[in-house]
Every structure is written in C-alpha cells, then in structure tokens.
C-alpha cells in the first residue's frame with residue numbers, strides 16, 4: 001500500500017486521540033526506519049522510547065519466535081516457567097540497582113497501567129489516599145495516571161479526576177515539605193522529566209525527598225517508564241543518585257517492543273491480597289520471554305555504558321553547534337533535550353524531510369531518544385542535520 005491509501009484508510013477509522021505525521025512507517029531495523037515510499041530515517045525517537053535495544057533485535061526476535069510456538073497468552077492465575085524466570089531476572093536488577101534484598105512485582109501491559117498499580121498499591125499499603133506529584137510531570141492517560149499528570153491540555157476534558165492529588169514545582173523541597181501530610185500515601189517523581197521538557201533532577205533533591213517520605217510514612221514512587229532500561233546511562237536512573245525508592249514503575253523498552261508495564265516494590269511493604277489487583281494479559285509468557293531477551297542484550301552489549309558514552313559525546317557536539325536558535329542542551333545518557341528559542345513542530349518536520357526522526361517535549365524542546373544501539377556515525381549525521389536545520 002502507498003502513503004495515500006494507508007493514510008486515507010487510517011484517517012477514516014482512527015479515534016482522533018493522537019495526531020499523526022504525514023508519513024506511514026512500515027519497517028524498522030536497529031536504529032533505522034522506512035516509510036511506505038521507501039524513504040529512510042535515522043531513528044532518534046526509539047518509537048517514543050520503547051526500542052532501547054533497537055528495532056527487531058535478532059536475540060529478542062528469536063526469543064519471541066521460539067515462545068510463539070510454545071505458549072503465548074497464559075494468565076497469572078497459574079504458574080508459568082517464562083514468568084518465573086523473568087521475575088527472578090527483574091528482582092536481580094532491582095537488587096543491584098536499588099539495593100532491594102527482596103521485592104514483589106506486578107506485570108501489566110503499558111506504562112499507564114504500571115502507574116495505576118503503583119497508585120493502588122500506595123493506597124492499599126498505607127491506608128492513606130493523597131498523592132503528591134510534580135508540575136510538568138507526565139505519568140500516563142488512564143484516569144489515575146492522568147490525575148497525577150500535570151498538563152492541563154490532557155487533564156481538563158476529563159475532570160473531575162481522582163481527588164487528593166497535589167502538584168508542586170519540581171526540584172522545590174520547600175513545596176514538597178508543605179505538601180506531604182498525614183494523608184499522603186505517596187510522592188511520585190520522574191528522575192528526568194521526559195514529556196515535560198527533559199529536565200533532570202538533582203541528587204540532593206531526590207535524597208531529601210527520600211528522607212521526607214520516610215519521616216512522614218509516605219511511599220516514594222519513582223516513575224522510570226522513560227528513564228529506565230539503560231536510557232540514562234545506568235540500568236535504572238536511580239543509580240545516578242544512589243536512590244532506593246519504595247516503588248518503581250517501568251514500561252516502554254522493558255518489553256522489547258511487546259506490551260509490558262512493571263510495578264515493583266520493596267518486599268518490606270508486603271503484597272496485595274488476592275483479588276486486589278490483576279490483569280488478563282499482564283506478564284504473559286510471550287512478553288516475559290521477550291523481556292528476558294532484552295535483559296540479556298542489555299548486559300551482552302553493555303548498552304547502559306554505551307548510552308552514557310554516546311550521550312555525553314552527543315551533548316557536547318550539540319553544544320558545540322553554537323547556533324542562536326539553541327537556548328540549552330540538557331539530559332542524561334541518551335535522553336537529550338534541546339531547548340529552542342522557537343517552536344519545535346516546524347523543526348521536527350524539516351528534520352524528517354532530511355531523514356532524521358526526532359520527538360518534541362512540550363512546545364519548544366527537541367527531544368532525542370535514539371535506540372541505544374545507534375552507531376556514532378548516525379549520530380554525527382544527526383548533529384549535522386540539526387545544525388543545518390537550525391541555521
């Protein structure tokens with residue numbers, strides 16, 4: 001099918017909830033995308049951050065193919081070998097990265113569902129109802145996750161949302177101190193605010209937040225749906241800050257392209273009682289096999305280290321462009337925001353026309369989230385193209 005046929009058909013039926021670029025992507029491999037007309041793009045979006053190991057990685061593809069022949073969609077109400085092994089692998093990561101000796105893990109099907117589980121667990125575990133979130137935060141679009149997301153554009157059409165939610169400015173401890181009270185079940189933060197504009201927080205802020213939560217009996221939930229799985233140069237961004245939260249959420253790249261959300265918490269907090277939470281597809285054998293392959297590739301190819309090295313180099317190169325349009329280059333690992341002096345949408349279009357597929361973060365930030373397997377030569381091309389477009 002060509003672009004006109006594809007776009008006409010989709011436009012007839014799609015919900016309208018997500019705007020589309022005038023391109024039909026039909027194939028991807030590694031850090032490359034191809035459209036229906038045969039045009040090639042360097043992927044600097046990793047499909048909204050879910051392709052950290054690259055598109056169709058052979059190890060992930062082989063694991064999916066093998067499991068497809070055996071058992072695809074088994075529900076949590078019976079045990080399964082792939083799920084058992086995956087839970088063990090995840091627990092090892094949480095032990096190494098967060099210092100949790102033991103943990104409990106709930107598997108769902110998306111980032112927003114991982115957040116829903118975290119919110120439910122916080123209420124269940126503390127018997128309190130309040131949540132403190134931050135301004136500019138993005139945590140998802142289902143009703144609970146939307147209630148703690150800050151952007152009015154996403155929230156307003158759906159109000160009233162869940163009650164007892166307060167938003168305070170990011171990196172402002174005084175505001176947190178005032179907001180966390182006797183009824184606060186949890187505080188939730190991103191370690192680098194992604195959709196909000198790629199703003200990394202400081203170790204001092206996160207450590208003080210940890211202390212405040214412990215002192216007041218509120219859980220600290222860290223949303224690593226975008227920062228996790230090697231993106232920032234560590235398996236989990238918490239490692240940059242020696243931060244041990246009570247609850248963590250993962251999504252996007254952890255499923256290797258299949259749908260997986262993860263909510264995990266320190267075992268000291270106990271478990272849900274039977275019936276309190278669950279999911280038909282969450283943690284099915286197919287997605288667990290894919291996720292185990294992702295974990296293997298991350299270690300074999302040292303992708304967190306690669307993200308740190310390439311990310312540091314890329315930020316330097318972007319700063320060295322020294323073009324008037326760039327106000328600031330910031331980020332951590334291969335999660336990079338280029339704050340512009342003007343709107344980002346026309347820039348994205350021009351980059352696309354020159355073979356670079358990037359993302360926005362808010363109105364004036366150009367966001368780069370390439371697959372961590374991307375070649376340095378591809379990133380050199382990206383820097384040159386950004387320079388040309390912004391000149």
Ligand SMILES: Cc1ncc(COP(=O)(O)O)c(C=O)c1O
Nearest residue numbers: 110111112138139140194225226
């Ligand atoms: C930090 C963060 N939390 C939650 C979500 C929601 O994830 P999903 O789109 O898989 O529901 C996102 C998605 O961009 C995100 O970046």
